[in-house]
Amino acid sequence: MQTLKAPADSRAKELAGEGGSRREDARGEGTGSRGQSEENRRYHVLKVLFRKETAEFINSRRMILFVVLTALITVSGFYAAVSGLAEAIEGGNTATDFLFLKLFTVSANSIPSYNSLMALMGPFIGIFMGFDAINSERTEGTLNRLVSQPLYRDQIIVSKFLAGLFISAVMVFASGLLIGSVGVIATGLIPSGEEIGRLFIYLCFCVVYIGFWLAAAILFSTVCRHAATSALACIAVWLFCAIFVSLLAGIVADALYPINGGDMQAMMNEMGNYSCELNLNRTSPYYLFAEAATTVLNPGVRTINAVTVTQLSGAISSNLTLGQSMLLVWPHLTGLAALMLAVFAISYVSFMRQEIRSR
Amino acid sequence: MISSEKKEFPEKRMSPEEGGLSRAGEGATAGTEKNIAGKMEDDIVVRTESLTKIYGDLTAVDHLDLQIRKGEVFGLLGPNGAGKTTTTLMLLGLTEPDAGKATIHGLDCTRNALQVKKAVGYLPDNVGFYGTMTGRENLRFMGRINGLEGKALEERIDRLLERVGMAQAADKKTGTYSRGMRQRLGIADVLMKDPDIIIMDEPTLGIDPEGVRELMWLIRDLAERDGRTILLSSHQLYQVQRVCDRMGIFVKGKMVACGTLEELGQQIGRDGTGALELSVYPDNISLQRILKEMKGVLDIEKNSDMYVIHSSFDVRRALSKKLTEEGYTIMHLRQAGSDLDEIYRKYFEKAGEQVG
Ligand SMILES: Nc1ncnc2c1ncn2[C@@H]1O[C@H](COP(=O)(O)OP(=O)(O)OP(=O)(O)O)[C@@H](O)[C@H]1O
Ligand SMILES: [Mg+2]
Numbered sequence: 001m002q003t004l005k006a007p008a009d010s011r012a013k014e015l016a017g018e019g020g021s022r023r024e025d026a027r028g029e030g031t032g033s034r035g036q037s038e039e040n041r042r043y044h045v046l047k048v049l050f051r052k053e054t055a056e057f058i059n060s061r062r063m064i065l066f067v068v069l070t071a072l073i074t075v076s077g078f079y080a081a082v083s084g085l086a087e088a089i090e091g092g093n094t095a096t097d098f099l100f101l102k103l104f105t106v107s108a109n110s111i112p113s114y115n116s117l118m119a120l121m122g123p124f125i126g127i128f129m130g131f132d133a134i135n136s137e138r139t140e141g142t143l144n145r146l147v148s149q150p151l152y153r154d155q156i157i158v159s160k161f162l163a164g165l166f167i168s169a170v171m172v173f174a175s176g177l178l179i180g181s182v183g184v185i186a187t188g189l190i191p192s193g194e195e196i197g198r199l200f201i202y203l204c205f206c207v208v209y210i211g212f213w214l215a216a217a218i219l220f221s222t223v224c225r226h227a228a229t230s231a232l233a234c235i236a237v238w239l240f241c242a243i244f245v246s247l248l249a250g251i252v253a254d255a256l257y258p259i260n261g262g263d264m265q266a267m268m269n270e271m272g273n274y275s276c277e278l279n280l281n282r283t284s285p286y287y288l289f290a291e292a293a294t295t296v297l298n299p300g301v302r303t304i305n306a307v308t309v310t311q312l313s314g315a316i317s318s319n320l321t322l323g324q325s326m327l328l329v330w331p332h333l334t335g336l337a338a339l340m341l342a343v344f345a346i347s348y349v350s351f352m353r354q355e356i357r358s359r
Numbered sequence: 360m361i362s363s364e365k366k367e368f369p370e371k372r373m374s375p376e377e378g379g380l381s382r383a384g385e386g387a388t389a390g391t392e393k394n395i396a397g398k399m400e401d402d403i404v405v406r407t408e409s410l411t412k413i414y415g416d417l418t419a420v421d422h423l424d425l426q427i428r429k430g431e432v433f434g435l436l437g438p439n440g441a442g443k444t445t446t447t448l449m450l451l452g453l454t455e456p457d458a459g460k461a462t463i464h465g466l467d468c469t470r471n472a473l474q475v476k477k478a479v480g481y482l483p484d485n486v487g488f489y490g491t492m493t494g495r496e497n498l499r500f501m502g503r504i505n506g507l508e509g510k511a512l513e514e515r516i517d518r519l520l521e522r523v524g525m526a527q528a529a530d531k532k533t534g535t536y537s538r539g540m541r542q543r544l545g546i547a548d549v550l551m552k553d554p555d556i557i558i559m560d561e562p563t564l565g566i567d568p569e570g571v572r573e574l575m576w577l578i579r580d581l582a583e584r585d586g587r588t589i590l591l592s593s594h595q596l597y598q599v600q601r602v603c604d605r606m607g608i609f610v611k612g613k614m615v616a617c618g619t620l621e622e623l624g625q626q627i628g629r630d631g632t633g634a635l636e637l638s639v640y641p642d643n644i645s646l647q648r649i650l651k652e653m654k655g656v657l658d659i660e661k662n663s664d665m666y667v668i669h670s671s672f673d674v675r676r677a678l679s680k681k682l683t684e685e686g687y688t689i690m691h692l693r694q695a696g697s698d699l700d701e702i703y704r705k706y707f708e709k710a711g712e713q714v715g
Contacts, residue, residue: 041506048503052489059491141487145548148451148481149504150473355454357444 045151046159053163057129066128066171073121074175077104077114081179082186084108098319100191101198101297103183104176114179115297118206119290120242125171126213127234129164132227133157133218134351139227144356157351161211161218161344168210176203194299194322201326202296205333209289212340213238219347222354241284249280282332285339292332295325303328404429404556404588405450409459412445412612419445421612422459427590432582434599435592437609443592444484446609447558450590451481463556477505480554484561486545490534494525494544497533498551505552519547523577539570546577557581559591563598571595575602608706615706623706635668635675638691639682649685653678665691 057063084106085099107113112120134157137143147153180199183189191199216237220230257273259266281287295301299319320328405427412420420442427433435443448454450461452472461468463475488497495516502512520526523543528536533544542562549557562578563571579602581587593599599606600620607617616623639646642664650659650668654677658669668674675692682689 044506045504048500052500056489056491140490141483141485142489144453144483145481145486145501145545147453148476148479148483149501149552150477151504152473355448357448 042152042155046155046162049151049155049159050163050166053160054167057163057167062128066125066167069121069125069128070171070175073114073117074178076111077117078179078182080108080111080113081106081183083111084113085187098195098299099187100180100183100189100195101299103179103187103189104199104202105294105297115202115293116290119209119286119293122206122210122289123213123238123242123286125168126164126210126215127217127231127238129167130160130214130217130221131231131234132221133160133164134221135225135227135230136221138225138356147356153352154348157218157222157348161214164214164218165207165211168214169207172203172206172210176206197322198296198299198325201322202293205289205292205296205336208333208336208340209285212285212336212343215340215344215347219343219350222347222351241286245284246281246287249277252280253277282335285336288332288336288339292329292336295329295332299325301325301328402428405433405461405463405590407446407450407459407461410446410449410456410461411458412442412449412454413457418612420449420456423612423614425607425614425617427588429588430582430586431604432578432589432591432602434603434606435590435609436594436596436599436606437592438594440611441609442612443609444560447481447560447590447592450558451476451479477552478555480549480552480557482545482549482557482559482562484564486541486548488533488536488541488544488548490532492533493530494533494536494540494547495520495529497544498547501548501551507551515551515553516547519550522550523547524573538565539567542566542570542574546574550581554587556588556590559589561593562591563593563595571598578602610706634694635666635670635678636691636693637666637668637678637689638664639687639689641687645685646687649681650678653681 081103085102087108088102088106089099104114107116134143137146143156146156176199180191184191213234217230217234220233221227224230224233253273253276254260256276257269259269259273282291299321301320403426405425407423407425409422409424410420411418411422423442423446425446435446437443445454449456450463450468452468452475455469464478466474466478468475488494489500492500498516498519499512502515507515516529517526520529523546525540525543525547528540533541536544542565546562549559559578562574566574575598578589578591582589582604591599591603603620605617605619606623607614608623609615637650647659650656650666653668653670653674655670655672655674656668657671660667660669668678673694675694679689679692
């Protein structure tokens with residue numbers, strides 16, 4: 001009896017200790033300035049979720065694919081640059097200033113440049129990371145466990161988005177800096193301060209661009225029950241933006257401003273047609289990114305809208321400063337960021353309103 | 360089978376290394392002491408008042424009034440689609456009720472969802488884990504969300520893994536776990552935040568009999584030794600019968616009966632007399648005559664191959680003796696109306712008539 005009793009006591013104490021600590025927790029929250037501790041808790045939970053998301057992604061098999069994809073973009077972009085650059089200079093059809101930035105924009109005869117690869121494949125990276133963000137947790141049965149914890153539901157989706165953005169930022173900067181540094185070694189080009197600044201802005205652009213696709217993918221992952229459906233939906237939107245928007249823009253612009261009459265009206269319409277097509281194209285994040293990236297990476301791009309000959313007369317042909325280039329693409333950057341936030345907001349709202357059952 | 364299981368049940372308690380009967384008893388008294396020390400007047404921790412949930416034209420939960428006292432194990436019993444899961448979701452503030460309200464510790468489950476979730480642990484049916492993480496890592500993650508860190512966290516993880524018997528498999532990826540292992544880990548996961556109230560949705564689903572027995576032990580233990588309140592939903596009658604203090608029978612969104620097993624049995628019994636189920640070979644006219652002539656037999660019903668015999672007292676002995684003498688073979692003889700199966704079936708029949 002004696003022997004039986006001793007462990008029982010210790011167990012009871014242990015239990016009491018557990019209960020005690022619980023009460024302590026509660027008290028701690030009650031005493032300290034309430035708003036402060038609540039704020040801390042929120043931050044803490046977000047941090048825990050963020051860490052889990054990141055760790056989970058890094059440990060997943062998908063990470064390998066992700067790295068391979070990024071490496072592919074990097075290597076082929078770099079290869080295109082190195083082989084294309086020499087040709088371009090020898091051919092004499094390239095200005096020789098800002099050569100360092102050309103590493104990102106020059107394409108060899110069949111291999112696209114790093115920039116166009118990024119415009120094309122960046123969405124893939126975003127989609128890749130987000131297409132099953134919510135619905136996989138739902139089908140795994142972890143989501144309802146998670147939402148029954150003392151956390152705000154928005155923290156779940158925000159942490160997913162932030163983690164995805166963080167990982168893609170790391171990847172983009174790693175690949176950009178890799179090309180830059182290997183480029184310095186391989187070509188002997190020393191980047192100027194301005195070039196580094198432009199590169200940095202460009203890479204930020206890439207992150208926002210990928211972020212947009214990440215947000216879109218998360219949206220589909222909240223709306224669609226199955227990961228496959230949401231992946232397909234994402235790819236459909238991507239194809240639409242990359243291919244069909246420009247086709248549609250041309251058709252709509254031609255319908256609104258016919259230019260193939262050959263008469264006076266057609267000539268008058270020329271300007272309207274071009275502007276209309278351009279603006280329609282700009283609704284596509286693909287075009288928005290491509291245009292902005294070109295402007296940032298190439299100081300020689302002086303205008304992005306249609307200009308008349310009169311407007312051009314008297315203009316001095318020189319490169320734009322960084323500030324001037326930024327002025328040109330500022331609307332693009334804010335537009336892309338706004339698009340990203342808008343899409344994220346939609347997924348946020350739809351997630352908050354959802355009822356979460358197992359399966 | 361069932362009754363033997365029932366008998367085995369309390370004995371089983373002695374056998375595992377980790378807890379003997381005396382210890383559990385002490386835990387129980389400690390629990391009640393805590394009760395007394397706490398708020399006596401506020402004994403009811405979970406309360407719903409005409410809680411209603413409507414999906415389109417289907418009323419999933421219909422004016423549910425439920426009261427669960429501190430430290431009791433309450434079973435929500437009902438067939439598929441009765442609205443059990445919907446009720447638990449509303450209790451956790453995961454679904455908004457269309458009418459009525461639910462409170463836990465006096466806190467409104469919808470408006471103070473965060474506070475409620477601090478006090479309530481939820482084990483969903485089909486519990487899942489992050490497959491790329493080990494069991495331990497999964498628990499660690501939940502612990503961190505609940506504000507645990509460092510040594511306290513690790514200690515609790517170890518203790519809980521031990522308690523649910525998952526210590527060996529703790530460092531395997533949860534993707535490789537079997538159903539029962541996941542369920543156990545799910546319980547450890549629920550206990551990570553040390554909740555006062557535990558809500559379990561179909562905790563026994565897909566677990567083998569031995570596993571169920573262990574699980575039931577654990578549930579009983581959680582209630583008695585730790586003084587936690589437990590609400591579990593199930594359609595597995597026997598299991599609930601064995602572990603619950605009180606249970607509510609829930610059909611088509613309505614609570615048709617609520618109380619202890621005896622109370623439920625009393626409510627259903629046919630004028631206080633027992634009923635016997637009987638099936639014999641050969642089944643002929645003279646059999647019916649024999650049955651009718653038996654002393655104490657009031658009425659005989661025949662449904663398919665089974666006779667249901669209503670009697671004023673227990674006629675089993677006399678009946679079997681008589682039938683054997685007459686050269687019949689008894690295939691089946693069972694006291695009906697006394698076990699939960701019968702209760703359950705009767706209630707469902709009743710409810711079916713009422714609801715239409
Ligand atoms: N999102 C929904 N939309 C429409 N009807 C729903 C929805 N969720 C549940 N229902 C309905 O509500 C009713 C109750 O469902 P609930 O999941 O609560 O049943 P349950 O008692 O848990 O059943 P089970 O034993 O199968 O788990 C069912 O008839 C179901 O069809
Ligand atoms: Mg259910």
